[in-house]
Amino acid sequence: MNIDLVAGARPNFMKLAPVERAIRNLGTINVRIIHTGQHYDPEMNEVFFSELGIPNPDAHLGAGSGTHGAQTARILESYERLLLEDRPDATVVFGDVNSTIACALAAVKLGVRVVHVEAGLRSFDRSMPEEINRVLTDAIADCLLVSEPSGVDNLIREGIPAEKIHLVGNVMIDTLIQELNRSRALDYPAKLGLSHGEYGLVTLHRPANVDDPVVLKRLVELFVELAAHLPLVFPIHPRTQTALKRANLLNQLQESGRILCLSPISYRENLALMEACRVVLTDSGGMQEETAILNIPCLTMRPNTERPITVSRGTSRLVGNDAEQIRVAFTDVIAGRWAVAQPLPLWDGHAGVRVACVIEHFLHGLH
Numbered sequence: 049m050n051i052d053l054v055a056g057a058r059p060n061f062m063k064l065a066p067v068e069r070a071i072r073n074l075g076t077i078n079v080r081i082i083h084t085g086q087h088y089d090p091e092m093n094e095v096f097f098s099e100l101g102i103p104n105p106d107a108h109l110g111a112g113s114g115t116h117g118a119q120t121a122r123i124l125e126s127y128e129r130l131l132l133e134d135r136p137d138a139t140v141v142f143g144d145v146n147s148t149i150a151c152a153l154a155a156v157k158l159g160v161r162v163v164h165v166e167a168g169l170r171s172f173d174r175s176m177p178e179e180i181n182r183v184l185t186d187a188i189a190d191c192l193l194v195s196e197p198s199g200v201d202n203l204i205r206e207g208i209p210a211e212k213i214h215l216v217g218n219v220m221i222d223t224l225i226q227e228l229n230r231s232r233a234l235d236y237p238a239k240l241g242l243s244h245g246e247y248g249l250v251t252l253h254r255p256a257n258v259d260d261p262v263v264l265k266r267l268v269e270l271f272v273e274l275a276a277h278l279p280l281v282f283p284i285h286p287r288t289q290t291a292l293k294r295a296n297l298l299n300q301l302q303e304s305g306r307i308l309c310l311s312p313i314s315y316r317e318n319l320a321l322m323e324a325c326r327v328v329l330t331d332s333g334g335m336q337e338e339t340a341i342l343n344i345p346c347l348t349m350r351p352n353t354e355r356p357i358t359v360s361r362g363t364s365r366l367v368g369n370d371a372e373q374i375r376v377a378f379t380d381v382i383a384g385r386w387a388v389a390q391p392l393p394l395w396d397g398h399a400g401v402r403v404a405c406v407i408e409h410f411l412h413g414l415h
């Protein structure tokens with residue numbers, strides 16, 4: 049039995065790692081790792097492969113950046129070419145990035161079965177490119193692996209047959225649990241001069257927050273204001289770096305003297321910063337989930353979330369990009385007025401093994 053595991057952008061790598069390992073341990077399935085090249089800078093890419101022990105990709109599609117149409121089309125075309133040469137029994141795609149829909153589409157058109165890991169999540173906000181990618185990928189997937197109960201409800205409502213849907217838990221939390229000790233051993237916050245519980249961690253990369261210079265300026269001014277109460281550390285995504293430079297805002301952050309601006313950091317470095325901080329301010333989907341497990345207050349700078357369990361049982365509060373809402377939530381954190389995380393079913397470090405078992409069973413059904 050042969051499968052392709054597809055990864056392209058940073059958030060895919062921590063999801064692929066535990067699945068690849070669990071499938072390798074089964075010893076019954078040949079795996080080909082396909083890297084689409086959506087993310088290509090070493091700091092967005094190679095560093096995750098080496099830290100997370102992911103084998104080198106068997107194929108690299110070299111897609112690179114571009115408009116959504118151009119990037120998706122390049123991946124679609126080059127993955128199709130690969131499939132025409134050598135066709136696996138199934139293609140496994142992760143998450144909601146452009147690489148996810150592009151490879152799912154190339155596969156399904158050639159009669160290759162599609163497995164979607166992290167299926168069913170819905171923000172119900174179609175202005176987000178990821179929401180389109182999720183809805184379309186789920187519509188053509190043959191086997192849908194879901195991380196939280198809301199995902200099952202969404203898929204059933206969209207008419208996906210129940211027998212295709214499997215609630216397996218959150219594979220990204222497998223990676224978190226595996227890497228926690230190694231990340232602690234780095235002593236990374238101390239190396240940056242940060243004390244435990246005495247700083248906030250900021251990340252920002254969603255187009256809705258960074259592409260509009262007016263919104264970005266408002267957020268930068270707010271970060272400077274909040275940093276007067278609690279120093280902030282801000283690893284800056286390449287998209288955000290470009291937007292900050294374009295809007296002449298990078299200096300303002302740096303000159304505050306209370307905001308430590310970093311280039312993109314590794315998985316373990318980010319985990320170390322997250323675990324030891326007082327509060328996270330982010331628009332990342334993954335960090336909403338990780339803070340829920342670490343029990344760190346998370347101000348989610350989005351108007352909605354496709355991961356509602358992080359609000360109902362985790363530590364996330366939706367604050368959008370509205371300065372007053374963020375200010376109020378930040379004050380609540382500092383005053384200790386914040387919900388404590390509840391246990392999250394199936395976010396237990398074993399989701400990768402469950403995914404591997406479902407995939408093995410699914411492939412048996414094909415032969």
Ligand code: UD1
Pocket residue numbers: 057058059086087088089092113114119144145146147177178253285286287290
């Ligand atoms: C993509 C995903 C998003 C995910 C994010 C995590 C889509 C639609 N979006 O957004 O869901 O949360 O990855 O990082 O798939 N760039 C570099 N170096 C790189 C990669 C990108 O400099 O290695 C810059 C380029 O200027 C590029 C821009 O970042 O144009 C955006 O990259 P892109 O892959 O299009 O989207 P992300 O914003 O990274």
